[in-house]
Amino acid sequence: MRTYTIASIPGDGIGKEVIPAGQRVLEHLAKKSGDFSIAFRGFDWGSDYYKRHGVMMPADGLAQLRDLDAIYFGAVGAPDIPDHVTLWGLRLAICQPFDQYANVRPARVLPGITSPLANPDAAKLDWVIVRENSEGEYSGAGGRVHRGLPEETAMEVSVFTRTGVERVIRFAFELARSRPRKLLTVVTKSNAQRHGMVLWDEIAEEVALKYPDVTWDKMLVDAMTVRMVVKPASLDTIVATNLHADVLSDLAAALSGSMGVAPTANLNPERRFPSMFEPIHGSAFDITGMGIANPIGTFWSAVMMLEHLGEKEAAARLMGAIEATTKQGRLHTPDLGGEASTELVTEAVLDFLG
Ligand code: IPM
């Protein structure tokens, strides 16, 4: 029997509600399948840990994760700690050293869920956004000088490397090729940003030569937001920089019905390091403790984790149970306009798994 050891890092806010629900579902699925088992190793890292220890995770944190099969992550962010501290202290502190450079963010209107778009094509929305996840605007390069003086200056430097851009564009072409429509849109802002974004355009042209079977086009990020709303069915696979894709993926999640259903995979495609799977909604302190967080994004992230582990059959079964659940309006949490609790949705998914 195949055995996977998965790090569980619920983190902050509703992460502590949805990750345990995800673990229950995964454990149940493993038991039912009989082909594999999952052992979770829990880590209490996050904002509470920070308040006790002054750091979001221990100094040897990466070493503790290094040999595990995957990481199941909830959310980071607390109202009383600056967001850049929590983000850089935990999420980016894992993504960047583990070279999880391909951040895959699917968006689809699941059965029973209505897109807020009035566009008749809205139901056809079925995209995968590939976010560059290791450099760009999130490189952390820059600095702040002359603090507090009138001439105070801050520099936030975007870093684009040939290696970094090429590998993520190649990943996106491969992903586009694996999907039925074989359609890729490369998003930049090369009219205004004439260095890094022009490098993206040039590398896209070069990589495209190796994928003659993939139809591809280029969009400027501002025009892309319009196209996502006005012509949703004209898009399939999308690749963009770290920041551009961060923004576009929130729009995509909202258009697909709710941030609460959106999943993500932070992949190290070469598998030199563990990859990390998480819902994209964040810690949501406004609803923490109320038991109404939507666990669907966390379950869908588990589907992506199972696919990554090679458990395709279990992944498909779980996706089927998710879709059977979303189909029923009585199983919708408040973010989807319903009244269901995290518990009710979790029980429903467990039931559909049989
Ligand atoms: C996301 C989030 C994060 C990001 C936040 C929590 C800093 O918005 O995963 O999209 O911007 O990367």
Ligand code: MG
């Ligand atoms: Mg975001």
